[in-house]
Amino acid sequence: MPLTPSPRRSALADQVIAQLRAQITSGEWPVGERIPTEPELVEQLGVARNTVREAVRALAHNGLLDIRQGSGTYVVATSELAGVMNRRFADADPRHVAELRSALEAEAARRAAERRTEADIKQLDAALVRREQAWESGAAAAFVEADATLHMAIVAASHNEVLAELYADLGGVLREFLRADVGEELRPEWHMDHSRLVDAIRDGDGDRAAAEASSHPYGCRPGRLRRG
Numbered sequence: 129m130p131l132t133p134s135p136r137r138s139a140l141a142d143q144v145i146a147q148l149r150a151q152i153t154s155g156e157w158p159v160g161e162r163i164p165t166e167p168e169l170v171e172q173l174g175v176a177r178n179t180v181r182e183a184v185r186a187l188a189h190n191g192l193l194d195i196r197q198g199s200g201t202y203v204v205a206t207s208e209l210a211g212v213m214n215r216r217f218a219d220a221d222p223r224h225v226a227e228l229r230s231a232l233e234a235e236a237a238r239r240a241a242e243r244r245t246e247a248d249i250k251q252l253d254a255a256l257v258r259r260e261q262a263w264e265s266g267a268a269a270a271f272v273e274a275d276a277t278l279h280m281a282i283v284a285a286s287h288n289e290v291l292a293e294l295y296a297d298l299g300g301v302l303r304e305f306l307r308a309d310v311g312e313e314l315r316p317e318w319h320m321d322h323s324r325l326v327d328a329i330r331d332g333d334g335d336r337a338a339a340e341a342s343s344h345p346y347g348c349r350p351g352r353l354r355r356g
């Protein structure tokens with residue numbers, strides 16, 4: 129008896145997948161946010177419910193979306209590679225994540241000091257101000273996002289597209305570990321000054337920038353980088 133071939137995804141479903149992926153990768157649907165409901169997507173896209181469902185399931189399978197029964201569907205990654213990394217490193221030793229972040233950011237800071245433009249410096253200064261304001265507000269969630277934004281700006285200033293894309297794909301993993309490390313409370317003794325790092329990049333001192341980047345422990349709380 130001949131085997132029945134598995135049904136292939138329709139061309140229309142592929143189009144919807146591309147549209148939904150664009151919403152995610154552009155940041156219109158940020159990581160952590162719930163996407164529109166199935167009926168809302170049907171109305172917005174003008175396609176059948178089954179097509180929307182097929183597209184959402186495909187993106188969930190690829191790790192970009194998380195379907196939570198009774199709650200909705202949430203963005204968990206900005207690319208397929210990021211989704212794989214989120215799953216692969218979910219149970220990684222926090223110390224190893226810290227070491228990976230330190231290595232990537234030290235190299236990014238060194239290259240940023242060599243290649244930064246005036247526009248990069250303005251962006252770094254603005255991100256540093258937002259990070260300090262978030263710290264002073266005492267809002268842990270806002271601080272995590274502001275800290276991540278500053279480090280992303282440093283990586284972007286390296287003008288190394290491969291490094292920037294790899295760091296962006298790891299962003300979800302890094303944020304989750306930082307959230308766990310920071311917890312719900314910001315305390316003065318945990319504050320780490322990043323102004324020296326930005327100054328080293330501004331001064332074009334690659335060695336100093338790399339040293340500053342690698343000297344920052346992951347997160348805020350000394351001694352908390354341990355499993356469990």
